[in-house]
Every structure is written in C-alpha cells, then in structure tokens.
Amino acid sequence: MTNALFSDDAVPLGLLRERAFNLRWAQQPPDVIPLTAADPDFPVATAIQEQIIRYVRDGVLSYGPSEGLPQFREAVAEWMRSTRQMECPAEAVFATDSAAAAIAVVARASLTSGDEVLIPDPVDFLFQHTIERAGARPIQVRVTPAMDAEEFIAAAQAHFTPRTRMLWLCNPHNPLGAVYSREWLKQVAEWALGRGLRILSDEVWSDIVYAPHRHVSLASLSPEIARSTVTVYGFSKNFALAGLRVGCVISTDPEWRKQIIAASDASSTVFGVSVLSQIAVIAAVREGRPWLAEFLRHLEKQRDYVAERLSQWPGVTVNPPQGTYVIFPCVRHLACGLDANADESSGNEAERLCEHLREHARVALVPGAPRWFGPGASGHLRISFATSRRILQQAFDRMDPVIKKLAAANQRL
Ligand SMILES: Cc1ncc(COP(=O)(O)O)c(C=O)c1O
Incomplete structure (x- = not known):
C-alpha cells in the first residue's frame, strides 16, 4: 500500500508550478513534466512546518550566532553520531x-x-565550478559505477602532481548513484593521506541509500582520517528543504575550521545562516525520521520502476542506483538514431536526445553534458525520480513511443 505522504495525490502541482525553480515545474511550459533537478515533488514533513510556524509566531527574528544556533549544531552533531557513528562534537x-x-x-x-x-x-558540475572560482584547477579522474578502490587509486595517482592539494569525493555519487563501501573509502583515504592530501567528502546524498548498501561517512573511519577530512552535508535531498538554503561543514580540525569560518565572513560581516532555516533543520533531524523512512521506501519502489521501464528501451544500458534518486542510463547508441551520420563520439548525442524528448514527449530531463557533469557523462541522461508513481508513469508512457520510433529508425540497433 502506498503511504499517503507519498501518494499520487500528495504532489501539490499548483504550488510546484508557482514555486519549484531550477529547471523544474515553475520554469517549464505547463504541459512538460520535469524529471530534472533532484528536488522532491512532495511537501516537507509536518513537524518541520509546525516548528517554523511556532518560531515565527513567537515574533523574534534577530541575528543568530555566526557559527550557527547552538541547538542547530547540537542537533546535527547528534544526528551524525546516531545515524553514522561519526565522532561529532557540536563545535565541529x-x-x-x-x-x-x-x-x-x-x-x-x-x-x-x-x-x-x-x-x-x-x-x-558544482565541484569543477567551485574549484575554478577559488582560483585552483580541477583535475578530472574518470570514474565508473563499478570501479574498485585499486582502480580509482591508480587513476588518481596518474593525475597526482606536486601541486595536488585535495581530493574531493561525492558519496553517494551524483550522478552515478554509487555508494562507496567502508573498505573502498578506507583504501582511498589512506592513499590520499599518504600523499599529504586533504579530503572534501560531499555527503549531501547520504540519507538516500537503498539496502543492502549502507552509507559510511569517511570521517567515521578513524580520528586521523577525520582530521584530514571536511564533510559537507545538507538538507535539500533528504528533507526536501532546498529552498531554505541550509547545510553545514563538519570538521574536527580546529585550525582548519577556523580558516573555513574566517573565509565565510560569518564572524565579521555575514552573521550566519537564516535562523528559520536552522529551526527547520532542528525539527527535521529530531522529528523527521519517520517521514524520511517513508520517503526512502517510496523512492526504492520508484527506483525499481524506472529501472524496469528503462530496461525496455532498445540499446540503453542502466545501473540502478545504490543511493540518490537519480538514474543515469547510457543512451549513446539509441541517440545516434536521431542523425544517421552522427558520430557516436561527438559528445552531444544526449543533448540532442533530451531536446527530442522534450519536443515530442513533453518530458524534460538533464543531458549528461560536460557542462553539467564533466566529459565522463557524455552519452547519458540523468532522470530524477523523486515524484509520484503517477507522474513517473505518465512521463514514461509519453517517452516510450518516441523512443520506439527512434529505435526503429536506427540501423545500428
Ligand atoms: C553532490 C551534490 N552536492 C551538493 C549539492 C547542493 O545541495 P544544496 O541544495 O544543499 O546546495 C547537490 C545538489 O544537487 C549535489 O547533488
């Protein structure tokens, strides 16, 4: 039975068309279904709504402390300790x-x-963009969903130079959906520490992991690894709070933390994060577990459904994600049907397929274009499935005939 929180009728389409931006409902023509930015179509947990209302009703919305409200820091630290056994004092x-x-x-x-x-x-793409904005150089290490630690280390080692300062990881991985095992993380972290590198571990997706996989926080592996790691965490993916723009950095190295806080200007001019957003997070991590558990149950069924629908597309290969609510099929061969003279290595076949699906099926997807995910994404599509079954089914019912026609015209399939 479908839980009412994630039923077909739970999606507030009217409000989404007004309020959901970033390639989603508010930025599409009314007849287009967006399976684009990874942002859920469902309302947030009632506990979060109620705590925000209560706080606003109290009527005091003064500046907060620059590093975050003490209750926010303690609530997030407790969440990290209880959900992933990370040694995490509130001051981290x-x-x-x-x-x-x-x-x-x-x-x-x-x-x-x-x-x-x-x-x-x-x-x-925010990895590449952010590094460039800081004046540094992103060096891309090609990864595949099934890559083991030895292969990853060999690839990373091949790009290592005396100027290499950091290794940035994304776990679970957007867009591949890979969830890295304890052993994988340990080997990679030991390699990085052995080369004197610091690590940024982006764990914004870490609550969206499907059994039998389990999220392991890099910083939970050992105090030594924790000292050389900053964990980036957020509340857009797990608790659907993208519009509140709230997240955090977790660092157990006081010196590094001091530098991060100084670079943020939080203590000099900015004075911290919106207190309402922090109140929402406190409610989420203290009272939102049942909502999150239901969300995950819904997502797992959606993942299986979307993988099954994609498996019927000729010439398409797909790895069902172990975590995240995006799926990343390879459509390179199929997309060549769009242009008999197309060269499969042109790199923009996924963009052309996206445009074709948007025009003929009225479904918007994200192409695996270098500008979104790097050159390793070419030939792929990214599909977000954090919506209702009805919307997902409609989207595939619209895309299937377009795909079938394309496959029939494609001599290579
Ligand atoms: C890997 C990764 N990191 C960071 C973010 C940004 O999250 P936020 O909305 O908290 O800025 C996203 C959002 O899609 C993401 O996929």
Missing part, C-alpha cells in the same frame, strides 16, 4: 547557506591559485 558543525555554499567556503579556505584538486568525472 558550522552552519552554511547550503551544501553548495559549504563546498565554496571550504574551497576558499583551503585552496590558492595554482593548486590542483582531484575530482571524479563525472560528478555534479
């Missing part, structure tokens, strides 16, 4: 305006011009 948590802002402030605090940072390819 620094509130930021989002996970994206957390990544940016770590980059500003930790990198200077000429520094090189190893990042996975593909990965969300």
Whole structure:
C-alpha cells in the first residue's frame, strides 16, 4: 500500500508550478513534466512546518550566532553520531547557506591559485565550478559505477602532481548513484593521506541509500582520517528543504575550521545562516525520521520502476542506483538514431536526445553534458525520480513511443 505522504495525490502541482525553480515545474511550459533537478515533488514533513510556524509566531527574528544556533549544531552533531557513528562534537558543525555554499567556503579556505584538486568525472558540475572560482584547477579522474578502490587509486595517482592539494569525493555519487563501501573509502583515504592530501567528502546524498548498501561517512573511519577530512552535508535531498538554503561543514580540525569560518565572513560581516532555516533543520533531524523512512521506501519502489521501464528501451544500458534518486542510463547508441551520420563520439548525442524528448514527449530531463557533469557523462541522461508513481508513469508512457520510433529508425540497433 502506498503511504499517503507519498501518494499520487500528495504532489501539490499548483504550488510546484508557482514555486519549484531550477529547471523544474515553475520554469517549464505547463504541459512538460520535469524529471530534472533532484528536488522532491512532495511537501516537507509536518513537524518541520509546525516548528517554523511556532518560531515565527513567537515574533523574534534577530541575528543568530555566526557559527550557527547552538541547538542547530547540537542537533546535527547528534544526528551524525546516531545515524553514522561519526565522532561529532557540536563545535565541529558550522552552519552554511547550503551544501553548495559549504563546498565554496571550504574551497576558499583551503585552496590558492595554482593548486590542483582531484575530482571524479563525472560528478555534479558544482565541484569543477567551485574549484575554478577559488582560483585552483580541477583535475578530472574518470570514474565508473563499478570501479574498485585499486582502480580509482591508480587513476588518481596518474593525475597526482606536486601541486595536488585535495581530493574531493561525492558519496553517494551524483550522478552515478554509487555508494562507496567502508573498505573502498578506507583504501582511498589512506592513499590520499599518504600523499599529504586533504579530503572534501560531499555527503549531501547520504540519507538516500537503498539496502543492502549502507552509507559510511569517511570521517567515521578513524580520528586521523577525520582530521584530514571536511564533510559537507545538507538538507535539500533528504528533507526536501532546498529552498531554505541550509547545510553545514563538519570538521574536527580546529585550525582548519577556523580558516573555513574566517573565509565565510560569518564572524565579521555575514552573521550566519537564516535562523528559520536552522529551526527547520532542528525539527527535521529530531522529528523527521519517520517521514524520511517513508520517503526512502517510496523512492526504492520508484527506483525499481524506472529501472524496469528503462530496461525496455532498445540499446540503453542502466545501473540502478545504490543511493540518490537519480538514474543515469547510457543512451549513446539509441541517440545516434536521431542523425544517421552522427558520430557516436561527438559528445552531444544526449543533448540532442533530451531536446527530442522534450519536443515530442513533453518530458524534460538533464543531458549528461560536460557542462553539467564533466566529459565522463557524455552519452547519458540523468532522470530524477523523486515524484509520484503517477507522474513517473505518465512521463514514461509519453517517452516510450518516441523512443520506439527512434529505435526503429536506427540501423545500428
Ligand atoms: C553532490 C551534490 N552536492 C551538493 C549539492 C547542493 O545541495 P544544496 O541544495 O544543499 O546546495 C547537490 C545538489 O544537487 C549535489 O547533488
């Protein structure tokens, strides 16, 4: 039975069309279904709504402390200790305006011009963008969903130079959906520490993991690894709070933390993160567990459904994600049907397929274009499935005939 929280009728389409931006409902023509930005279509947990209302009714909305409300820091630290056995004192948590802002402030605090940072390819474009904004150079290390630690280390080692300063990881991985095991993380962290590298571990997706996989926080592996790691965490993916722009940096190295806080200007001019956003997070981590558990149950069924629908597309290969609510099929062969003369290595076949699906099926997806995820994403599509079954089914019912026609016209399939 479908839980009412995530039923077909739970999706507030009218409100989403007004309020959901970033390639989603509010930025699409009314007849287009967006399975684009990874942002859920469901309302947030009632406990969060109620705590925000209560706080506003009290009527005091003064400046908060620069590093975050003490209750926010303690509530997030307790969440980290109880959900992933991370040694996390409250003072290790620094509130930021989002996970994206957390990544940016770590980059500003930790990198200077000429520094090189190893990042996975593909990965969300904000890694590359943020490193470049800090004046440093992102160095892409090609990754695949099944890559073991030895292969990853060999690839990273091949790009290691005297200018390499950091390794940035994304776990669970957007867009591949890979969830890294304890052993994988341990081997990679030991390699990085052995080369004197610091690590940024983006764990914004870490509550969206499907059994039998389990999220392991890099910083939970050992105090030594924790000292060389900053964990970036957020509340957009797990608790659907993207519009509140709130996240955090977790660092157990007091010196590094001081540099991060200084780089944020929180103590000098900015004075911290919106208190309402922090109140929402406190409610989420203290009272939102049942909502999150239901959300995950819904997502797992959606994942299986979308993988099954994609498996019927000729010439398409797909790895069902172990975590995240995005799926990343390879459509390179199929997309060549769009143009008989197309060269499969042109790199923009996924963009052309996206445009074709948007025009003929009225479904918007994210192409695996280098500008979104790096060159390693070419030939893929990214599909977000954090919506209702009805919407997902409609989207595939619209896309299937378009795909079938394309496959029939494609001599190579
Ligand atoms: C890997 C990764 N990191 C960071 C973010 C940004 O999250 P936030 O909304 O908290 O800025 C995203 C959002 O898609 C993401 O996928």
